[in-house]
Amino acid sequence: MKIGILGYGNLGKGVECAVKNSADMELAAVFTRRDPASVKLLTSGVPVYSVNDAKKYKDQVDVLVICGGSATDLPKQTPEYAEYFNVIDSFDTHARIPEHFANVDKAAKNSKHTALISCGWDPGMFSLARLYANCILPDGNDYTFWGKGVSQGHSDAIRRVEGVKNGKQYTIPVQSALEAVRAGKNPELTTRQKHTRECFVVAEEGADKAKIEKQIKEMPNYFADYDTTVHFISEEELARDHAGIPHGGFVFRTGKTGWNKEYNNVIEYSLKLDSNPAFTSSVLIAYARAVYRMNKEGLTGCKTVFDVAPAYLSPLSGEEIRAHLL
Amino acid sequence: MKIGILGYGNLGKGVECAVKNSADMELAAVFTRRDPASVKLLTSGVPVYSVNDAKKYKDQVDVLVICGGSATDLPKQTPEYAEYFNVIDSFDTHARIPEHFANVDKAAKNSKHTALISCGWDPGMFSLARLYANCILPDGNDYTFWGKGVSQGHSDAIRRVEGVKNGKQYTIPVQSALEAVRAGKNPELTTRQKHTRECFVVAEEGADKAKIEKQIKEMPNYFADYDTTVHFISEEELARDHAGIPHGGFVFRTGKTGWNKEYNNVIEYSLKLDSNPAFTSSVLIAYARAVYRMNKEGLTGCKTVFDVAPAYLSPLSGEEIRAHLL
Numbered sequence: 117m118k119i120g121i122l123g124y125g126n127l128g129k130g131v132e133c134a135v136k137n138s139a140d141m142e143l144a145a146v147f148t149r150r151d152p153a154s155v156k157l158l159t160s161g162v163p164v165y166s167v168n169d170a171k172k173y174k175d176q177v178d179v180l181v182i183c184g185g186s187a188t189d190l191p192k193q194t195p196e197y198a199e200y201f202n203v204i205d206s207f208d209t210h211a212r213i214p215e216h217f218a219n220v221d222k223a224a225k226n227s228k229h230t231a232l233i234s235c236g237w238d239p240g241m242f243s244l245a246r247l248y249a250n251c252i253l254p255d256g257n258d259y260t261f262w263g264k265g266v267s268q269g270h271s272d273a274i275r276r277v278e279g280v281k282n283g284k285q286y287t288i289p290v291q292s293a294l295e296a297v298r299a300g301k302n303p304e305l306t307t308r309q310k311h312t313r314e315c316f317v318v319a320e321e322g323a324d325k326a327k328i329e330k331q332i333k334e335m336p337n338y339f340a341d342y343d344t345t346v347h348f349i350s351e352e353e354l355a356r357d358h359a360g361i362p363h364g365g366f367v368f369r370t371g372k373t374g375w376n377k378e379y380n381n382v383i384e385y386s387l388k389l390d391s392n393p394a395f396t397s398s399v400l401i402a403y404a405r406a407v408y409r410m411n412k413e414g415l416t417g418c419k420t421v422f423d424v425a426p427a428y429l430s431p432l433s434g435e436e437i438r439a440h441l442l
Numbered sequence: 443m444k445i446g447i448l449g450y451g452n453l454g455k456g457v458e459c460a461v462k463n464s465a466d467m468e469l470a471a472v473f474t475r476r477d478p479a480s481v482k483l484l485t486s487g488v489p490v491y492s493v494n495d496a497k498k499y500k501d502q503v504d505v506l507v508i509c510g511g512s513a514t515d516l517p518k519q520t521p522e523y524a525e526y527f528n529v530i531d532s533f534d535t536h537a538r539i540p541e542h543f544a545n546v547d548k549a550a551k552n553s554k555h556t557a558l559i560s561c562g563w564d565p566g567m568f569s570l571a572r573l574y575a576n577c578i579l580p581d582g583n584d585y586t587f588w589g590k591g592v593s594q595g596h597s598d599a600i601r602r603v604e605g606v607k608n609g610k611q612y613t614i615p616v617q618s619a620l621e622a623v624r625a626g627k628n629p630e631l632t633t634r635q636k637h638t639r640e641c642f643v644v645a646e647e648g649a650d651k652a653k654i655e656k657q658i659k660e661m662p663n664y665f666a667d668y669d670t671t672v673h674f675i676s677e678e679e680l681a682r683d684h685a686g687i688p689h690g691g692f693v694f695r696t697g698k699t700g701w702n703k704e705y706n707n708v709i710e711y712s713l714k715l716d717s718n719p720a721f722t723s724s725v726l727i728a729y730a731r732a733v734y735r736m737n738k739e740g741l742t743g744c745k746t747v748f749d750v751a752p753a754y755l756s757p758l759s760g761e762e763i764r765a766h767l768l
Contacts, residue, residue: 137580139580214765244752247767248755252721252725373456373724379717382714383567388707389705390699391700399578422753422760422768425748426570426573426749427748429577430576434749437573438543442565
């Protein structure tokens, strides 16, 4: 299976690593908006091409993994490249998924390609956990907690505050809330009761730290609804202690069974990830295998993780997975 | 969707409850080996027929849920009824799954029915957790812990010991082992290090309790490889404190990502169930919906949970699940 990568940032590099760890795949090409000569891959012997030439290589790539951002890149790129390639993306702007799905579906159906959108862990594996659990326990409550992990959006928001040189934000589930959910107590939780936010900030020299802290804590949408802690540290400390991009979280479904709904049940799915992009890429690559196979079987158009039978993800045969994993 | 139940024990009753909790389903009939007149359902107005007459009602049932035992019932019943009905079972003798699959597949393909075997939580939801996690993290370790919960097989084994009037056995994960796995320490665990077994035994009057305890603790396969505790209690205490059939467990996959496999990841899926048969039935009923739909689409033959795209389980449309659960 020949994999192409479009966009060589954190996610693109993660896909490169996941391909290396998959015996049935090889990296065919990387496409970039930068000068291809300036992009140095980890894998030796793989060509880097300009994104403008990508379509020329459509017969050399079985599945193109599109590693752009959800805000402006993917809404344009995924439908565009679905006309030439089987594609997969990690589009995560929940509110715009119906629109994105429709655009990609149209392009993929026209060209008889298979496309899979919104793949990763949320949306992705967490969505699957929610769907399965909702189908099994139709009478129940859903809870999702994120973290402990780095939120890129909140880290960016900190860095836009005047006087801030650099910064990183961790989203942290409130342990007591998580324990109450796990114990089946079905608490009603406000935004503030579910997560706290912890910020590590490098201030510019002479900046007013009290003012920075106030501005962060009162920032609407991002921090105002949370209990937020702000720590001022040096650029060296930030580089030393906060270089990673860990993340994770918890999906719960609590629900009732029995004739009089007398039995309680708790379904929990959780992830603890040293590197968010490396894990997201590993999910993308497992689903790239499914996209390739579904296309071979004539299953074209746009799909999500909900439409993919799990067996398509495995390099093993049906006999093997029934014998060893069932 | 019209559901039939074959076998009205704990599991059959659970299916009846799960059908009641599913707005798009109705219970069409129950088939029993007992005298139908002696079987009193929870649902009013639903006929009970002799299992010998089941085939007469093949056009009145969309999916037949076969609630027999794995040892002798299902290997015979599921292939037999797959000739007349779409069927689903919870066959859980792991070693015989390939053989059972082949037999059911042949019958279902011949008659253009859809069959799903080995559905429930293990095999079933735990199998899915293992498969997804193995596909995402090809380089890693699997751990499954069961409990705290009642093991029917071990409870039966206790009751076969001379001098034992009644008894119940709980399988309990060793908390320190579970924590080590959750922390990503990848421990190598012996059978004894993973689970303990706790037995509540009602002895016959005048029975030699020391001898009973010794016999239980030294019983090969069932108890000899475990740290086992035996409590002697009265029949009243057993009825009062141990009437339920709770169960659950944990599936972990720990694995590496990154170019040099420098990142650790922990995927955890767990269940905590007040009633094992009520939850198993709820899984069966969600998959019965999938069986019905797959049959409508011409997807015939024998399937497992690995072959079912998750969207088939939901009563909601593709648009709805993408909008609300993705």
